[in-house]
Amino acid sequence: xxxxxxxxxxxxxxxxxxxxxxxxxxxxxxxxxxxxxxxxxxxxxxxxxxxxxxxxxxxxxxxxxxxxxxxxxxxxxxxxxxxxxxxxxxxxxxxxxxxxxxxxxxxxxxxxxxxxxxxxxxxxxxxxxxxxxxxxxxxxxxxxxxxxxxxxxxxxxxxxxxxxxxxxxxxxxxxxxxxxxxxxxxxxxxxxxxxxxxxxxxxxxxxxxxxxxxxxxxxxxxxxxxxxxxxxxxxxxxxxxxxxxxxxxxxxxxxxxxxxxxxxxxxxxxxxxxxxxxxxxxxxxxxxxxxxxxxxxxxxxxxxxxxxxxxxxxxxxxxxxxxxxxxxxxxxxxxxxxxxxxxxxxxxxxxxxxxxxxxxxxxxxxxxxxxxxxxxxxxxxxxxxxxxxxxxxxxxxxxxxxxxxxxxxxxxxxxxxxxxx
Numbered sequence: 001x002x003x004x005x006x007x008x009x010x011x012x013x014x015x016x017x018x019x020x021x022x023x024x025x026x027x028x029x030x031x032x033x034x035x036x037x038x039x040x041x042x043x044x045x046x047x048x049x050x051x052x053x054x055x056x057x058x059x060x061x062x063x064x065x066x067x068x069x070x071x072x073x074x075x076x077x078x079x080x081x082x083x084x085x086x087x088x089x090x091x092x093x094x095x096x097x098x099x100x101x102x103x104x105x106x107x108x109x110x111x112x113x114x115x116x117x118x119x120x121x122x123x124x125x126x127x128x129x130x131x132x133x134x135x136x137x138x139x140x141x142x143x144x145x146x147x148x149x150x151x152x153x154x155x156x157x158x159x160x161x162x163x164x165x166x167x168x169x170x171x172x173x174x175x176x177x178x179x180x181x182x183x184x185x186x187x188x189x190x191x192x193x194x195x196x197x198x199x200x201x202x203x204x205x206x207x208x209x210x211x212x213x214x215x216x217x218x219x220x221x222x223x224x225x226x227x228x229x230x231x232x233x234x235x236x237x238x239x240x241x242x243x244x245x246x247x248x249x250x251x252x253x254x255x256x257x258x259x260x261x262x263x264x265x266x267x268x269x270x271x272x273x274x275x276x277x278x279x280x281x282x283x284x285x286x287x288x289x290x291x292x293x294x295x296x297x298x299x300x301x302x303x304x305x306x307x308x309x310x311x312x313x314x315x316x317x318x319x320x321x322x323x324x325x326x327x328x329x330x331x332x333x334x335x336x337x338x339x340x341x342x343x344x345x346x347x348x349x350x351x352x353x354x355x356x357x358x359x360x361x362x363x364x365x366x367x368x369x370x371x372x373x374x375x376x377x378x379x380x381x382x383x384x385x386x387x388x389x390x391x392x393x394x395x396x397x398x399x400x401x402x403x404x405x406x407x408x409x410x411x412x413x414x415x416x417x418x419x420x421x
Contacts, residue, residue, distance in 0.1 A: 002392070003041040004358055005033050006050030009372045010348045011331035019044075020052055022354040025392035029350055045387055045394075049362035053376065054346050055114025055136075055355035055388065056303040057337025060203070060241045060262040060291025062120045063104030064097050068296040077209045077271040080297070089121065092151065097122040101129045103415050104294075106401055107301040109135050110408055111382025114355040114390045117239065117262075117291070117341060119176045119203050121151040123160045130171050134395035134403040136355060138341055139164070140176025140203050143191070147182045154187055158194060165198065170391060174239075179205040180224040181215040188231035195237055201341065202233050206240035206261075209272065213245050225250040234259060239340050241291065243276040244268050251277055255284035260340035263332065266309040267293035275313050279323045289336040290329070302382035307333050311377055326377035354392040359384045 002022045008015040008030065019036040021029040029039070036044070046052065065085075072084035108116055115136040118126060123141035130137035143157035157176060164173040175191050177183040183191075183204075195202050207213055207224045216227050225246065228234040236258035243261050246254065254261065265275045282288050292298055292306045307329045314324035338346030345353040361369070365379040388396035399407045406414075 001028070001039060001041040002389075002394075003036055003039070003044045004046045004050075004052045004356060004389075005036065005044060006046040006048070006052050006358070007361075007372060008052045008348050009376055010054050010346070011327065011335050012347055014372045017048075018052070020348055020356065022356070022389070022392045025354055027348060027350050027352050027354050027356075030348065046358050049360070050386075051359040051361045051366075051372065051376070052348060053112070053357050053359060054334045054348055055357050055390065056112045056333050057115045057117075057289065057341070057343075057346065058108055058113045058291055058301070058303055059117045059239065059260070059289035059337040059340055060264055060293060061104075061108070061116050061118055061301070062294035063108065063116065063118055063301070064092075064101040064120055064122070064126060065294035065296045066104035066107065066301070067096065067100040069299060071296055078211050080271055085296070086149070090149075090151070092121060094122055094125050097125045098129055099415060099418060101126045102133065103411060104301055105129060105133055105135055105137075106408060106411055107295070109133065109388055109396050109401070110385065110399075111300075111302040111304065112357045112359075112385040112388065113301070113303050114357065114388060115337065115341065115343070115345070117174070117203060117337075119205075119241075123173075123176075124163065127164055127171050127173070131168055132404055133401065134170070134390055134393060136170045136343075136390050138172050138174050138201065138203075140174035142176050142178050143187070144178045144182045145184050145187050147178075152178065154190075161194075161198065161200060174201040174203045177202065177204045179208065179212055180227050181212040185220060185227065185231055188227070188233060192231055192233040195233065199237070201237050201239060203239045204228075204241065206243050207245040207250075208242040208268070210245060223247060223250050225253050229253065229257075239289070242268055243281075244272055244274050246277055251280050251284065255281055255286045260287040260289055260336070262289045262291045262340070263310055264291045264293040264306075265313045266298045266306060269309070269313055270297050275317050278310075279314060279318055282328075287336055287339050288332045289340045290333045300382070303333055304377075304380050304382050307377045326371075326373040329377055330373055354389055356389045357385050358387040360386045
């Protein structure tokens, strides 16, 4: 058994001076720290001045895009995608994908993300990297048929799912149609049928550009959300991403469907100068999760940064200071993501998965410590994370990626050396 001690902070409660006891990948008990000796634990992490949090869930990302960090700055999303990112992605090879997926995933893990939901090409290679690193990963092979993109064939998307379905407890496949304008209605219906047969999650970009909305309207006379409904995929298995151009009627339709909307406030603010109607969706009962999108365009794999921007940008966008509280945003980054992915995680409670992070809060920005939610969202950085546990196993501690036996510095050195050659 392992124990983490300190102040527990999750979306439901805060408890000071507690011990979280972990056994066989599950949280077994949460007890006062002074009762710890009764449990005969083998190892104790943390102590006074530490925060015990549920692992953060990055519900939408493209980890291998660490390779493109800094590429295509200050251009709108359609130019960024069509003129800069897609041409670069066509140059990928499996070896490079592995190298950069490892770098992006390691950064995410070290910054407190215990789970990622990745949507990209060469999904098999990315899944194998996740398996070695010990991160909990939902991975989908990007699928397109309305764009000539050889590395995004529908056949490979279905093949990848079948290959990984049931193969690994931590690495699970999803279906990853690219977007409503890059996947035909016929193919989306096929994806929906496959998802029903396999009880699969569908992870799709939704209303991320004006061009997407206009294209779907021109082809089918539908909005993107109506398109998803027509295809038979608008249900609790759907994880829609971005939604920055959702209209009022779409908000109503989406909120009744049981689908999740992943909010990537920083990337959309940077690429399109706007964010999704998250407050309206949340008020209508939609499950909201957070994602960072990728190291390009946002620059970091840090969900603390994403929480902070989600809180602030929603206040600015709505011109209201009473929305997107620190506690609510923290819930999106933990409980919301776990719910979207069907995980019994996101809270520090007995019976939940032992996906936990330990923050060293013995620093000036964490005092006076009277509002832990504010400190987590507005004061913490990914660099404050000292230890990360996934499924009850310590996979990162003090710069060391324990499953692969490398430090972040060593990983940086290997990657930088490859760039130089």
